[in-house]
Amino acid sequence: MQNTTYDAIIVGGGLSGLIAALTIQKAGYKTAILEQTNRLGGLCGTQIHDDYEFVLACNDFGQGFVQILKELDIDIDFIPIKNLFYFEQTAIQLPPNISTAFRLLTQANNFRKLINGFKEEKHTTLQQVLDGGSFPAHFKDYVNLISYASGASPHDMSLETIKELFSKEYNYGYEKSVIPKGGTQHLANQLVEYFIKRGGEVFNNTTYISHSFQNDIHKIQTLDGTFEAYKVVSSLGRWEDYPENSKPSLSLSMLCLAISPPFKYPKGIHAISYFPRNMEAWLHQLDQGLVADTFGFHFFKSDLDTGNKYQAINVYFFAPRGEDFPTTTRKREMESYILKHIERILPGFHDHILYSKYLSAGEYQQTNQCSSIVSQYLVPTGFQKPSIYKQETDTYYIGNSVYPPGEHAGGAVLSGKLAGTMVAQSLSKKNSVVVAQE
Numbered sequence: 527m528q529n530t531t532y533d534a535i536i537v538g539g540g541l542s543g544l545i546a547a548l549t550i551q552k553a554g555y556k557t558a559i560l561e562q563t564n565r566l567g568g569l570c571g572t573q574i575h576d577d578y579e580f581v582l583a584c585n586d587f588g589q590g591f592v593q594i595l596k597e598l599d600i601d602i603d604f605i606p607i608k609n610l611f612y613f614e615q616t617a618i619q620l621p622p623n624i625s626t627a628f629r630l631l632t633q634a635n636n637f638r639k640l641i642n643g644f645k646e647e648k649h650t651t652l653q654q655v656l657d658g659g660s661f662p663a664h665f666k667d668y669v670n671l672i673s674y675a676s677g678a679s680p681h682d683m684s685l686e687t688i689k690e691l692f693s694k695e696y697n698y699g700y701e702k703s704v705i706p707k708g709g710t711q712h713l714a715n716q717l718v719e720y721f722i723k724r725g726g727e728v729f730n731n732t733t734y735i736s737h738s739f740q741n742d743i744h745k746i747q748t749l750d751g752t753f754e755a756y757k758v759v760s761s762l763g764r765w766e767d768y769p770e771n772s773k774p775s776l777s778l779s780m781l782c783l784a785i786s787p788p789f790k791y792p793k794g795i796h797a798i799s800y801f802p803r804n805m806e807a808w809l810h811q812l813d814q815g816l817v818a819d820t821f822g823f824h825f826f827k828s829d830l831d832t833g834n835k836y837q838a839i840n841v842y843f844f845a846p847r848g849e850d851f852p853t854t855t856r857k858r859e860m861e862s863y864i865l866k867h868i869e870r871i872l873p874g875f876h877d878h879i880l881y882s883k884y885l886s887a888g889e890y891q892q893t894n895q896c897s898s899i900v901s902q903y904l905v906p907t908g909f910q911k912p913s914i915y916k917q918e919t920d921t922y923y924i925g926n927s928v929y930p931p932g933e934h935a936g937g938a939v940l941s942g943k944l945a946g947t948m949v950a951q952s953l954s955k956k957n958s959v960v961v962a963q964e
């Protein structure tokens with residue numbers, strides 16, 4: 527049992543937990559983080575296989591996150607990135623270069639039709655809009671980038687979700703993405719350093735079990751004893767408040783590749799994607815648990831400090847739903863398909879592979895103790911994510927299970943900021959009541 531009663535305790539030291547903790551701390555309150563593993567960052571971190579380090583999960587961030595860090599007086603270096611998308615032979619760069627801008631301009635009419643389709647009341651999913659507009663196949667593939675990024679078939683992409691992703695209100699800013707200098711674990715470590723320097727406390731290897739609320743104090747049970755706090759913020763999520771007809775997106779499988787330094791990865795480019803024609807068909811097939819003969823994938827080079835011994839590349843791809851532990855033969859087929867297409871895009875790549883590790887979705891979960899599901903719940907139209915605060919238990923929730931929308935780090939950190947602000951306001955009211963009574 528700890529002797530201290532903290533103003534606030536945060537359960538889970540992922541990005542949402544770190545931002546909530548830093549926000550409450552900035553308002554002057556004594557804050558601690560309980561984290562079940564031996565490192566902080568959650569999905570923002572690295573994994574090590576046979577002495578080779580790779581990005582664990584999230585790798586690129588939007589301007590909204592950068593802005594939140596500024597508000598917290600946190601100085602972290604990011605690198606602006608460009609991404610390349612190969613739709614078979616056609617390459618598009620985002621943010622657009624001149625040739626992409628020209629290509630997109632030629633699609634102005636289709637974009638207009640697409641926006642009108644979004645406005646039609648009868649349409650609730652992206653698939654309905656695409657079916658209703660007699661769009662050319664290549665244009666549908668461009669639009670379905672959104673479905674791929676969400677790990678979902680366009681049949682499951684609700685228009686509300688898409689609108690929210692691009693809403694000015696949330697200002698996620700992924701159109702000008704950045705990656706952290708030094709890699710993702712370095713980013714998380716810097717946040718932890720700020721938190722500790724400013725007086726915060728971190729309890730690693732401390733697994734939360736439950737908490738109860740009595741006489742204005744929360745008692746938090748962990749595998750390593752009880753903690754006390756006036757406020758509790760939990761990144762365990764409010765999944766129990768989701769409707770039965772929501773479903774998880776596809777989970778990512780991963781190929782971690784160490785590439786020898788002489789190989790020239792395209793300068794200034796972060797991620798490269800390959801998409802065969804008819805994205806809606808192969809995404810739908812994968813979603814139905816069927817093997818797709820052709821499927822898309824993307825890969826990126828991270829900014830990890832590897833001592834110039836290798837270049838750390840992650841390849842992300844979706845296996846058929848449910849194929850969490852594929853056979854060795856299936857894995858070989860998937861890997862050789864992926865490497866064949868990377869070789870076409872980047873000739874000479876294959877000869878520079880020093881090391882390769884295939885992690886299916888199931889193996890990823892077992893190795894890293896976290897899930898590679900891209901969107902935990904694809905929700906039916908009309909469902910709004912639960913709010914941050916749950917009055918019954920006086921608990922604040924953060925992460926992708928609660929408001930605001932968006933199944934990405936941008937949404938998670940915004941929830942951390944909002945929950946942190948609400949906790950600080952509530953603590954200040956509580957303290958002013960105590961002073962007034964005195």
Ligand SMILES: Cc1cc2nc3c(=O)[nH]c(=O)nc-3n(C[C@H](O)[C@H](O)[C@H](O)COP(=O)(O)OP(=O)(O)OC[C@H]3O[C@@H](n4cnc5c(N)ncnc54)[C@H](O)[C@@H]3O)c2cc1C
Nearest residue numbers: 538540541542562568569583584585586734898925934935
């Ligand atoms: C493969 C993959 C790639 C992604 N790529 C991107 C990307 O490029 N850009 C992007 O913006 N988003 C990306 N995302 C989404 C992004 O990673 C998440 O939105 C974000 O990291 C969520 O942060 P979080 O703090 O809410 O949750 P998490 O990172 O999951 O953190 C939760 C923390 O709580 C801890 N915890 C859990 N249970 C307990 C317990 N009982 N007691 C104590 N501690 C506990 C966990 O160990 C963990 O540290 C990706 C997601 C995946 C799966």
